[in-house]
Amino acid sequence: MADLTRKPLALTQGDPAGIGPEIALKAWHRRGESGLPPFIFLGDPRILAARAEMLGLDIPIEITAPEAALERFDETLPVFAIDTALTTAPGKPDPATGEGTIAAIETAVKLTLRGKTSAVVTNPIAKSVLYSAGFKYPGHTEFLAALAGRETGKQLRPVMMLACPALRVVPVTIHIPLKDVPAALDEALIVDTIRITAQELKSRFGLAAPRLAVAGLNPHAGEQGTIGREDEEIVRPALERLRADGMDVVGPLPADTMFHAAARARYDAAICMYHDQALIPVKTLGFEAGVNVTLGLPFVRTSPDHGTAFDIADKGVADPTSLEEALKLAAQLSENAA
Numbered sequence: 029m030a031d032l033t034r035k036p037l038a039l040t041q042g043d044p045a046g047i048g049p050e051i052a053l054k055a056w057h058r059r060g061e062s063g064l065p066p067f068i069f070l071g072d073p074r075i076l077a078a079r080a081e082m083l084g085l086d087i088p089i090e091i092t093a094p095e096a097a098l099e100r101f102d103e104t105l106p107v108f109a110i111d112t113a114l115t116t117a118p119g120k121p122d123p124a125t126g127e128g129t130i131a132a133i134e135t136a137v138k139l140t141l142r143g144k145t146s147a148v149v150t151n152p153i154a155k156s157v158l159y160s161a162g163f164k165y166p167g168h169t170e171f172l173a174a175l176a177g178r179e180t181g182k183q184l185r186p187v188m189m190l191a192c193p194a195l196r197v198v199p200v201t202i203h204i205p206l207k208d209v210p211a212a213l214d215e216a217l218i219v220d221t222i223r224i225t226a227q228e229l230k231s232r233f234g235l236a237a238p239r240l241a242v243a244g245l246n247p248h249a250g251e252q253g254t255i256g257r258e259d260e261e262i263v264r265p266a267l268e269r270l271r272a273d274g275m276d277v278v279g280p281l282p283a284d285t286m287f288h289a290a291a292r293a294r295y296d297a298a299i300c301m302y303h304d305q306a307l308i309p310v311k312t313l314g315f316e317a318g319v320n321v322t323l324g325l326p327f328v329r330t331s332p333d334h335g336t337a338f339d340i341a342d343k344g345v346a347d348p349t350s351l352e353e354a355l356k357l358a359a360q361l362s363e364n365a366a
């Protein structure tokens with residue numbers, strides 16, 4: 029039975045041709061055994077119903093307001109209806125659905141900032157599909173910060189964190205080509221990213237004194253400047269500034285030796301210089317239960333660590349565990365922040 033003093037989580041549909049609708053249905057279906065916090069699905073109920081039929085799941089889908097979702101969650105899957113072009117099939121994305129996909133994210137932010145829902149949980153979007161539909165952001169992370177900035181009038185700096193039971197990682201640069209990473213790195217970017225990470229590890233994750241380990245950019249963290257100068261000229265001075273402020277930060281460390289079990293035991297989060305340096309270890313150690321969390325926003329946002337998985341979207345085999353973990357972490361973090 030849901031605690032009716034709480035609010036539901038806002039769960040966006042993601043790309044309707046991906047596995048988002050399927051994992052939402054499966055997560056609701058096993059809500060009792062997994063102890064799932066209540067959510068309201070923001071998306072097109074016709075897409076959800078068609079996917080339930082494909083999966084052979086008899087799931088009562090109910091269009092409802094967020095205020096009624098908690099009460100109804102035990103009995104029905106609550107949906108806040110957002111019209112989406114019905115031009116896709118599972119595994120066959122179409123930019124025409126982009127408008128509905130984006131509207132679901134915008135609605136989630138509005139509902140959460142207005143106190144109707146407790147946090148935003150996003151199903152995966154395919155960046156390339158949305159770019160064809162005119163989307164101008166690298167991903168949810170930057171889009172959510174822009175939406176929240178628009179609503180609050182504040183300039184927000186979002187930080188991506190991925191977490192699984194064995195590891196938390198933060199990429200300093202996110203969705204940019206590898207060749208552009210060195211030029212994108214500067215002392216201020218590294219300092220800001222680490223400050224926001226440390227702050228939220230305290231306020232949202234309850235770590236009184238977070239220990240951070242920072243990867244170097246180059247092999248062997250530059251080997252004293254002989255394999256690239258960035259680690260000595262950019263990363264090290266940034267870490268010295270943070271240490272002067274009393275932060276527990278080590279590095280720059282050689283990235284190849286900072287993710288084995290004994291090394292991981294020495295820190296609470298690893299700060300990495302680029303996307304794959306951060307995401308390869310976390311997805312290798314905990315793909316099934318990994319969660320993506322956006323720090324630096326005025327609300328909690330999580331998502332599964334995986335993407336749209338178009339290759340399996342018509343097969344019925346998608347695993348909902350990562351989404352379930354994202355929903356549970358969102359509920360926990362928003363409770364910590366309350």
Ligand SMILES: NC(=O)C1=CN([C@@H]2O[C@H](COP(=O)(O)OP(=O)(O)OC[C@H]3O[C@@H](n4cnc5c(N)ncnc54)[C@H](O)[C@@H]3O)[C@@H](O)[C@H]2O)C=CC1
Nearest residue numbers: 151152153154155156331333334335336337339340346347
């Ligand atoms: N938060 C988000 O919106 C994210 C979106 N993406 C987007 O997803 C699209 C596809 O990306 P990929 O690199 O192919 O990664 P992906 O995570 O969609 O798929 C990688 C492999 O893992 C499998 N897989 C993923 N989730 C699974 C699940 N829940 N159960 C069973 N198998 C699963 C897929 O079938 C595929 O073989 C891209 O357009 C990317 O932009 C990727 C990551 C996160």
Ligand SMILES: NCC(=O)COP(=O)(O)O
Nearest residue numbers: 166167168169170320331
């Ligand atoms: N590789 C992580 C990813 O693509 C998620 O990005 P975002 O949509 O959460 O910004």
